[in-house]
Amino acid sequence: MPHVPQIRIPATYMRGGTSKGVFFRLTDLPEAAQVPGEARDRLLLRVIGSPDPYGKQIDGMGGATSSTSKTVIVARSNQPDHDVDYLFGQVSIDTAFVDWSGNCGNLSSAVGSFAVSAGLVDPARVPQNGICTVRIWQANISKTIIAHVPITEGEVQETGDFELDGVTFPAAEVQIEFMDPADEGEGEGGGSMFPTGNLVDDLEVPGVGTLNATMINAGIPTIFVNAEDIGYTGTELQDAINSDPKALTMFETIRAYGALRMGLIQHLEEAAKRQHTPKIAFVAKPADYRSSSGKSVAASDVDLLVRALSMGKLHHAMMGTAAVAIGTAAAIPGTLVSLAAGGRARDAVRFGHPSGTLRVGAEATQVDGEWQVKKAVMSRSARVLMEGWVRVPGDAF
CATH class of the missing domain: 3.10.310.10 (Diaminopimelate Epimerase; Chain A, domain 1)
Structure with a gap:
């Protein structure tokens, strides 16, 4: 019986804050998945292991929770004064559905680190030692996020003594600024922070x-x-x-x-x-x-x-x-x-x-x-867990 071989796609598995996800450079995705649509969704579903009626995502990279059923696509930005574009896909565990309607704040803390390590940030902006300020365009919600990524000897510093409740081990602190975080798009409030016009x-x-x-x-x-x-x-x-x-x-x-x-x-x-x-x-x-x-x-x-x-x-x-x-x-x-x-x-x-x-x-x-509100600020941490390739059947998307 003829079979379809698997293909491999460069990917990085990262923890960001209290979440984990599979990170891709846009240009590393198969051509059909480099644009929004059914092929991209089907590919990401197969990578994560969804839909899984057992709810375990055994045949994929997902961890069977909302915090671990996540994907990220990063590309060099075409937006003025930004380094990278960041697109987040929340993958449903038991249904064939990828939700693109919002951001993941936890994984936002890993985007800057990934961008620097993946060569998506201009080397002239990366110090030998110090903090690299990565300007991120959050494409799901059209907002700016600023990540302050620690750099040691020209490389992203991931280890440190910053402790974050919900994460077992300490790591390097990454400060994240969510600029102008109020949603301007939807709701009967016409762009108001409070779409009904009321605080309560x-x-x-x-x-x-x-x-x-x-x-x-x-x-x-x-x-x-x-x-x-x-x-x-x-x-x-x-x-x-x-x-x-x-x-x-x-x-x-x-x-x-x-x-x-x-x-x-x-x-x-x-x-x-x-x-x-x-x-x-x-x-x-x-x-x-x-x-x-x-x-x-x-x-x-x-x-x-x-x-x-x-x-x-x-x-x-x-x-x-x-x-x-x-x-x-x-x-x-x-x-x-x-x-x-x-x-x-x-x-x-x-x-x-x-x-x-x-x-x-x-x-x-x-x-x-x-x-x-001009910005909201918090500290998180991020760490590469594994890097290399993910594999999916060639007819999965």
Whole structure:
């Protein structure tokens, strides 16, 4: 019986923040996959090992969680004053679907390092020792990200003593700036950070009730609700949510009605095809709890508690883009995030998540009645885990 041989494609497997993904240079992809479309999606699905009805992604590079079912494509930028273009694809685990609707904030921290190592940044801009400022155009959402990549002896420095809750081992610190993070594209607010025009809305969710909700477009479209309004404390770990099918259905229902209210979808059933955005999160005032690693987090360690879901499951730590939304909302008095953090204006916030704590900074100003945030800042780390080639059957795309 004739068979189709496998082909190999240059790729790098990287951790960025609390996520992992397969990174490609655009020009290394097969020609048919160098442009958006079915061939690209089918290729990335096969690389990651989806769709997998077993939910394990055994026959691919995915790790069977939303944090590890990710792909990145990087190219030299045609945008003025940018080094590279960065495109993120969130690969569904059990369905044949790649979601291109948003960014991954965690993997953003690896893009600068990958770009330097892959020769995509002008060598004249890479110091022998010091910090290389990589100007990244985030192509999914048309935003600028600045990555401050440490360089030692002309090479990207990956090892160090920076510790990040949710990541087992320390590494080199990479500071990331999300410039002008408010979404300008979608929603009935016509480009407003708050697409409904309100800091808090009454969101009617059939079968759940009417919930107070802050719906914000910053970093990634996010719906925040109060933990106590849906029967939680904000100290929950993954098993408390992910092992409860009724809870997951409730959160997806809230997310779908929030997406409709934000103008991200026109019909409720469209939410199933837009799994990556918006995110759904719940907030609470500070409280003592024990993180997933067994580390004690005291109420005095944080300004508030946040738990967020990604691709239908509670995230083990916090999505980087959702952290941008948290920092932005915390900087604006009157949002549910700000109220949970004490209600005062602040330019940085430390929040508790299932794996520990994270600090994110953002400065908000009001101009002609509209809230604006020039940038949000956080520190992450990144590391190459493996590099070489991925292999896929030649007829996979």
